[in-house]
């Protein structure tokens with residue numbers, strides 16, 4: 001039977017990484033894959049994570065099963081990080097949560113849960129959105145619809161078009177919003193825009209599904225959670241998927257969280273029973289190590305402080321690189337306005353060059369980014385900045 005299978009193309013980002021690894025160019029630059037990199041181009045283990053791991057090595061007593069939701073302590077601490085300790089939805093016990101295998105696990109389990117709630121609701125996603133959203137959501141059987149978001153001409157959000165399109169959604173439809181650091185565009189809603197989207201969705205009876213994979217890497221841990229917290233105050237029902245891959249640097253440990261907010265504690269408990277049953281039939285329980293690290297950090301004031309400082313320095317490095325890139329481009333022969341880069345958040349921005357120019361950067365200069373020209377700003381550093389800008393100048397003037 002397997003002889004009838006057709007090979008599928010490799011994920012474009014992963015195949016780009018494969019090409020990059022075998023490239024021998026001394027100045028090669030990987031601006032493709034979405035991981036944070038330091039000034040030396042490494043993705044280091046955060047100090048607080050190392051310390052938590054060494055504590056766990058001596059204190060861990062058992063590898064026995066946990067539960068479909070992971071541990072209660074993890075879920076408690078993760079909720080406080082996302083919603084703050086005083087959020088009314090938490091105090092009213094309207095939130096249930098489950099630790100999941102990464103943000104992907106949270107998104108997929110959220111989609112499975114929503115599909116179980118309604119067979120006819122669609123899920124609206126931004127145009128463009130992260131490439132894995134559609135497979136994760138449609139894989140659970142949800143139908144996708146798109147709302148306009150990033151405007152490639154103005155390099156900002158097409159906010160009016162977004163609202164107009166969402167007016168056409170039906171009551172009970174789900175709307176996927178990026179909590180912060182929109183991937184791939186870096187263009188985030190401002191507080192007034194969050195409020196306007198919330199008003200529209202509440203009026204139309206739409207249900208928010210927020211994906212927040214980069215809390216702390218945009219404007220700050222609290223600032224980045226503004227949209228999630230606002231929606232959670234006003235909506236009786238919503239979902240939030242978060243990830244510890246980037247802000248704790250736990251990528252391969254597969255640690256994320258799915259939160260379901262319901263109208264009251266009884267409905268939250270029932271929703272939880274549905275979710276845990278879905279989890280049980282998919283992977284039974286999440287991997288424990290990454291969650292134990294997060295739990296150890298967040299339960300300890302000293303480790304939390306150390307983690308927050310390191311996260312702040314990662315965020316500031318990205319913001320600094322954004323500014324330096326704009327200054328270097330402005331000082332070069334490159335025509336056009338690239339200042340939008342310094343007004344965007346997180347690791348990604350679209351450079352706004354053509355797929356042919358992206359290809360030329362790769363072939364002639366060993367600079368790797370995906371065809372859409374989404375680049376990982378954190379892949380740059382002081383020594384590669386000039387090389388990158390002069391290569392870009394040559395490609396753009398060709």
Ligand code: PMP
Nearest residue numbers: 102103104130183211213243245
């Ligand atoms: N959502 C978005 C928008 C992302 O960019 C990512 C990571 N690239 C994720 C979710 C999930 O990440 P992970 O499963 O690695 O935690």
